Amino acid sequence: MASLSREALQQENKFVMETAKLIEKEILSSPPTRKEKVINFLHPQELIDRVDFKLNESGMNQEQLLKLCKDAIKYSVRTSNPMFVNQLYHAADPYSLAGSWLTEALNTNQHTFEAAPFFIVLEQLLLREVRSIIGWESGDGIFAPGGSIGNMYAMTLARHHKYPEAKRKGLAQCGHLVAFTSDEAHYSIKKSANWIGLGMDNVITVKTNEFGEMIPAELDFAMVKAKSEGKIPFFVNATCGTTVLGASDSFVAVGEICKKHDVWMHIDAAWGGSLLLSKKHRKESLKGVELADSIVWNPHKMLGASLQCTLFLTKYQNLLKECNSASATYLFQQDKFYDTQYDTGDKSMQCGRKVDVLKLWLMWKARGTNGLEHLVDNACHQALYFQSLIKERPGFRLVIPRVQCTNVCFWYVPPSLRGQEETEEWWKELGKKRLLLMYKLEETEESFLINFCLIIVYLLLVLFYFSV
Numbered sequence: 001m002a003s004l005s006r007e008a009l010q011q012e013n014k015f016v017m018e019t020a021k022l023i024e025k026e027i028l029s030s031p032p033t034r035k036e037k038v039i040n041f042l043h044p045q046e047l048i049d050r051v052d053f054k055l056n057e058s059g060m061n062q063e064q065l066l067k068l069c070k071d072a073i074k075y076s077v078r079t080s081n082p083m084f085v086n087q088l089y090h091a092a093d094p095y096s097l098a099g100s101w102l103t104e105a106l107n108t109n110q111h112t113f114e115a116a117p118f119f120i121v122l123e124q125l126l127l128r129e130v131r132s133i134i135g136w137e138s139g140d141g142i143f144a145p146g147g148s149i150g151n152m153y154a155m156t157l158a159r160h161h162k163y164p165e166a167k168r169k170g171l172a173q174c175g176h177l178v179a180f181t182s183d184e185a186h187y188s189i190k191k192s193a194n195w196i197g198l199g200m201d202n203v204i205t206v207k208t209n210e211f212g213e214m215i216p217a218e219l220d221f222a223m224v225k226a227k228s229e230g231k232i233p234f235f236v237n238a239t240c241g242t243t244v245l246g247a248s249d250s251f252v253a254v255g256e257i258c259k260k261h262d263v264w265m266h267i268d269a270a271w272g273g274s275l276l277l278s279k280k281h282r283k284e285s286l287k288g289v290e291l292a293d294s295i296v297w298n299p300h301k302m303l304g305a306s307l308q309c310t311l312f313l314t315k316y317q318n319l320l321k322e323c324n325s326a327s328a329t330y331l332f333q334q335d336k337f338y339d340t341q342y343d344t345g346d347k348s349m350q351c352g353r354k355v356d357v358l359k360l361w362l363m364w365k366a367r368g369t370n371g372l373e374h375l376v377d378n379a380c381h382q383a384l385y386f387q388s389l390i391k392e393r394p395g396f397r398l399v400i401p402r403v404q405c406t407n408v409c410f411w412y413v414p415p416s417l418r419g420q421e422e423t424e425e426w427w428k429e430l431g432k433k434r435l436l437l438m439y440k441l442e443e444t445e446e447s448f449l450i451n452f453c454l455i456i457v458y459l460l461l462v463l464f465y466f467s468v
């Protein structure tokens, strides 16, 4: 950066402080109430007309910049509004937010120990702690930019585990590799297959039962069939907390099948991984989790860490480095003055990597493991309560009769469609009403329960942090 005069530097710092004050005033000290809108919704062109998005030859003054910051707040979704019940995330935990700010202010790069000594050590230790919560004595891990990328790490690692030579020579000489996942799993598994060059059609989807859990016998059958066709199973994705129904696959049964066929078992616990922290709920939802070869967990979902915060973990110690390293000599020299094992950046797919660990660590330190457990248990409790309300409410109907993870899925049947035969036409009509209702809710403020209908088939009850 070009050097600045003292005055210019002071001016710039003043702007940072003004922005911080704005955040304090508009977001932190006056979080929106239930009466306020979650968003001042404008259609794209209206938004373009309303805000000065254009980049100019000359810079703006600070007053104008501050006005733009206010616009950003004004036209953004207020995730701290108690009526914000969108899927999977919520306003950030305040300690996590502080961690994010500190991270941004330090703006360092998590590739080498010399660039990020504190964070490299912290990442290693925190990942070790989580591995021990899973039940692994050793292993490795890395923070990834989101659960989808975490799942891609898993698929790549599984390929490397089976065919290390593919790193240099490509997939062509591996034979016809196929991966397996349930039909309720997250779409990022298919995206991963695309990214690693496997091809989406080589992800075989396995049937689920009425609760959205993978049927182990179907998995076994699909693997045997694939083998009989000359294909090579190498990767199974099991899910803890499917995105819609919140289902957890049976890791014990899936683990046994993977062992039998010598296939990598990955658990996508992006959503349900936070249940690891609950003694009560991990028993039901994460039994057999230690059998996995790799796991992805997103504390930015149920736990409320600020986006993005994703842990990729594996029980193999050196595999990440073996699989991903390119040994760039300008960065990862072996003759440095410290232990270069701490230059963990070559394990990553990235070069420059954002620090994502501080925001989780700070909230964990502030709340303690017990505090986090309480947040998770409270979310599960709230989901049960919500389910009981849905059960009693006329016109509302549960999609499945139980709460899984914290997902409560329900239909809202408007009066005009009640008491009729539920034909294919009827379901189509119900779908149309849902769209209409969503549109109306964008326009108006509605009562508490009706607002929940924003996501009719699909609602995930996220932590009510501030009511704990």
Ligand code: PLP
Pocket (backbone or CB within 6 Å): 088, 145, 146, 147, 148, 149, 185, 186, 188, 239, 241, 242, 243, 268, 269, 270, 271, 298, 310
């Ligand atoms: N896995 C599951 C089960 C999810 O629900 C999601 C996102 O909703 C993901 C993976 C992808 O995570 P991310 O949005 O962090 O990429």
